[in-house]
Amino acid sequence: MKPSLKVKIGSLELKNPVLTASGTFGYGLEYSQFIDLNLLGGIIIKGLSLKPKKGNPPPRIYETPCGMLNSIGLQNIGYEAFVKEKLPFLRKFNTKIVVNFFGENLDEYIEIANKLSKTDGVDALEMNISCPNKETKWRKMGTEPELLRKAVKEVRAVVNKTLIVKLTPQVTDIAYMAKIVEDEGADAVSLINTFPAMVVDIKTRSSVLGTLTGGLSGPAIRPIAVRATWEVCKAVKIPVIGIGGIVDYSDALQFLIVGAKAVAVGTANFINPYATVEIIEGIERFLIEEGINNINDIIGSINEKANNAYN
Amino acid sequence: MKPSLKVKIGSLELKNPVLTASGTFGYGLEYSQFIDLNLLGGIIIKGLSLKPKKGNPPPRIYETPCGMLNSIGLQNIGYEAFVKEKLPFLRKFNTKIVVNFFGENLDEYIEIANKLSKTDGVDALEMNISCPNKETKWRKMGTEPELLRKAVKEVRAVVNKTLIVKLTPQVTDIAYMAKIVEDEGADAVSLINTFPAMVVDIKTRSSVLGTLTGGLSGPAIRPIAVRATWEVCKAVKIPVIGIGGIVDYSDALQFLIVGAKAVAVGTANFINPYATVEIIEGIERFLIEEGINNINDIIGSINEKANNAYN
Amino acid sequence: MNKFTLSTIVENKALSSDVYLITVKLPFRIDAKPGQFCILRVNGRLDPLLGRPFSIFDLEGETVKFLYRIKGKGTKILSEMKENEKISFIGPLGKWYPYPEGNFLVVAGGIGIASVYYLIKKFPERAIVFYGVRLKNEIFFFEEIKKFAKEIYVSTEEGEFGYKGVITELFQNKAKNLDLPIYACGPMLMIKELKKIVNDRKCYVAVEERMACGVGACLGCVINTVNGLKRVCTDGAVFELRELIL
Amino acid sequence: MNKFTLSTIVENKALSSDVYLITVKLPFRIDAKPGQFCILRVNGRLDPLLGRPFSIFDLEGETVKFLYRIKGKGTKILSEMKENEKISFIGPLGKWYPYPEGNFLVVAGGIGIASVYYLIKKFPERAIVFYGVRLKNEIFFFEEIKKFAKEIYVSTEEGEFGYKGVITELFQNKAKNLDLPIYACGPMLMIKELKKIVNDRKCYVAVEERMACGVGACLGCVINTVNGLKRVCTDGAVFELRELIL
């Protein structure tokens, strides 16, 4: 018998716990030439704002040890174009569509959240509170507890779909931030976003990017992401989506074992367009090998007694 | 003509800007079989406490993508044994000896700082405020501004040697923490310490370490360390020692260019016992190639105008 | 249609101290046009993490050739790979050079020849090729190009072979007034010089930018154009020169 | 004296589907004793980052051999390396097996033979060897061991070759009462069984733990002993069995 891979994030039922991470899978279309999007638990769309956004000047990416920096700067086509040009295509697939969104200030957050909440075909919203590349007075929303509280409360008030809040790792106590998100009524949290980071070209003595800093993603940050996910899972009752450096099924399972209900795969799509599908297959195979019938039986099954036995 | 590599950290004159990072070079002895310790700018000794400390249960290390986790737990032989058994050997070399220290609480910090300050042969002190592996009421010293302020103030009062405070990256605004350290009279800051992180064995569903979490170090974290160092260098006037994932001379130069007066090399010693010496040679070669006579001319020379030209 | 597959190295041959020709075999035929590129990635390890883009140098059924220069880490590792080793392959990606109707001009600088060779070969006896290099021993496939091209002009910096000077000078001398479309690939300096010469004439250039996804999803490879930011991977790598802000 | 150097692979030969014998040549002679180990690291890339420890299987002047089993990423990559490739080398590290005065007993389980082979060879016709494996085709260097050893006893799980069962049973049957020092290396299960049998007799075992520095500096490789935590790399890898807390 095939094990059940179904998980629930708020009222959202996913056929399996594997999503694509925002910004790494474009508007879905780009990867439909490689994989059958119907196989995915869900697609988290590139960060969307009310108006189209130009993003940062090039160069925008740079490779780092087992990771990459990006300074895309949230370039996107804006709400209207998304709904008109991208959503109809996405709706042809039997998978959940989660729209990652942001604004330049809280009013814009509320406005786009409100619109997305009323948009047919959008299954859930992911609120990006990090925006490491953006400079506004609301820039600290992701790191200052009281700003976060206010932002989530007001966004929640206008959203009657599943609302996921995506956390930045750039805080001392991420579990505390997650609790605020939970208190203010979000349905789920996702984590982690990228780390602010920098690479200097020693010849030109300037940043290798068009901006000074970028966001670090990829396998390099995975151990930090697993730890953060574990801490958040212990602190909140709402579902958690684990993100950060997932390349194969065993990486994904680490996040599930520490308590994540689902995972999102980012940078790995770039190095292997089949990554998500291979991860889903790998998880299924693992469950079969371990004799587990339901994915939910492995979620949060971490053995917290110190592992003092070697081999 | 050979360029001058001399730099000053407080009243400490280093013959070159390359130190060994605490905990990764033992008590110096261990690497003296490979390299001539006289060549080093300085040696930062493994974290020392008043009494010997047993540290954490094994296993204590695990490899991660371009990095490693450790949960050594600050095992050390204690102040008395260090002074009797290790310091005399270290003093045979013409290099600066910096002792990294910590306590279980502030009183212990003050006590060992006081002792080290009065110990002949100790050139400078590095105060470890992070101790990610340790659980005490002072555990938050590295992340709570007011605890940090009090701790540095009181330690400063008893230390009349160069006092370096080592920062943890596990904060939102590391430059702010550095400013506190500066305000309270420290002579220098060093950064970054390791990131709390975790790897789960999916078969046993427990941590791969004897503890649940460990500290992530190595090239994986370098881009974060460079960014943090840059932010701190802009915020404070005291010298900054850059640490994190330095493997070769070009990595070291990134830290110097963003403003660090010196660097410390950690994990790289494990993969190449000659790493420090090769880095010193590489920096010298680079200065010659670039026609720079004094290392201080490259320190802080970062071009902060966005690099909008590609090749 | 782009494919992602494991390919097998058939040959990886040094043509000079830093230029190699790699031949890979795919499990199936692909259909690609001149100017398109592929992304090759060494498997099994996570450092280097990303694939590296290379122009399709030549193509026959399931066999694809790339001509590459060692620039950094990725190309160094690639150069050390041996026959029968596997390498992951995404391609063919990007836009191609619009097909010329009659004769056409080609301007290639250094390793830029990799991008236009297949074009020259595909339309035999129609290309008037300007090929500039620094040193004589950096001229690759001279005999082949001579065979496929209508005319070929070479420049070397010191005049060791052909014209002494840069290729844009030679191009200006010989072809300034020929009313033929131009296809160009080479270092930024050459493209900038070319821009001064050709003004508003039809000139297609293949440009380079760091890439992550190669399929238009990450928005990492954008460049500035008069029509705003464009993705090199899907809006290019071939652009009209007048569109580019250099 | 430990050295850090680049060594050159002379041969890297598969002895079975997952066990390999690698021979490396150093730029100079080294002097090492049975039970010591070295750390090998693939160069040029940062993943995998750390070196991997391997017992010295055999040694002659500047040529060192290691017998290894593919366990994970590092050993997999090692197994794919070819003749003439370079690999970084730190060694010889750690304590050695205290030299036996007369005859001695050896208990080896599986790949554990790698740690004791050189001991058997160094003291010819003095070792009484107990060598246990799961399957017959996992017995390596049987003829050589036979040549160097005084006696050799083999066990396989299903009795395909030699005794049917685990090697500690065979050891107990044959050697329980021999008053000779014991040298052992093998899986933890074997060591635990052995501990039950040998009680307080002189028994030296080589143990394993993950390592970073290999020279006692990082305190990463500690294990629990009756005398507190000890570093496998410098206090071991050879320990007296009675000292170990298993």
Ligand SMILES: Cc1cc2nc3c(=O)[nH]c(=O)nc-3n(C[C@H](O)[C@H](O)[C@H](O)COP(=O)(O)OP(=O)(O)OC[C@H]3O[C@@H](n4cnc5c(N)ncnc54)[C@H](O)[C@@H]3O)c2cc1C
């Ligand atoms: C569409 C396209 C087609 C290309 N075709 C060819 C080809 O046929 N033959 C060939 O030799 N090269 C080609 N390149 C360039 C090639 O991709 C880079 O040289 C290669 O990625 C460098 O990788 P590396 O790891 O060796 O260098 P890195 O260590 O990553 O960097 C070394 C230097 O190379 C440059 N570089 C890195 N990545 C790129 C990139 N994507 N584009 C341009 N410069 C880069 C940077 O200036 C950097 O300083 C092409 C690039 C693109 C975008």
Ligand SMILES: Cc1cc2nc3c(=O)[nH]c(=O)nc-3n(C[C@H](O)[C@H](O)[C@H](O)COP(=O)(O)OP(=O)(O)OC[C@H]3O[C@@H](n4cnc5c(N)ncnc54)[C@H](O)[C@@H]3O)c2cc1C
């Ligand atoms: C002193 C010493 C001598 C050794 N001699 C030999 C030898 O002669 N031949 C041989 O085949 N192996 C030997 N080993 C074990 C060998 O070092 C490991 O199998 C190897 O490091 C695994 O690397 P990997 O990257 O393939 O595995 P990884 O992918 O890192 O891990 C795979 C599994 O291997 C185990 N492992 C990883 N590192 C070690 C380690 N350092 N020690 C023990 N188990 C580990 C873990 O259980 C892990 O689950 C020795 C180990 C030590 C400490």
Ligand SMILES: Cc1cc2nc3c(=O)[nH]c(=O)nc-3n(C[C@H](O)[C@H](O)[C@H](O)COP(=O)(O)O)c2cc1C
């Ligand atoms: C090129 C790129 C673009 C990204 N864009 C967004 C975005 O628009 N909104 C967002 O919340 N996260 C964005 N992210 C962050 C990812 O969704 C993810 O949180 C992060 O990359 C860590 O996961 P990974 O290591 O699997 O890539 C982006 C990441 C990358 C690499």
Ligand SMILES: Cc1cc2nc3c(=O)[nH]c(=O)nc-3n(C[C@H](O)[C@H](O)[C@H](O)COP(=O)(O)O)c2cc1C
């Ligand atoms: C095995 C190990 C032990 C360490 N012990 C200490 C310590 O005792 N005190 C301290 O302040 N930092 C300690 N560190 C942190 C390093 O000094 C350094 O800040 C960190 O590893 C980042 O540098 P790297 O990436 O070059 O290793 C330790 C790091 C490692 C890997």
Ligand code: FES
């Ligand atoms: S490389 Fe991702 S959009 Fe071009």
Ligand code: FES
């Ligand atoms: S491996 Fe570092 S102390 Fe043993």
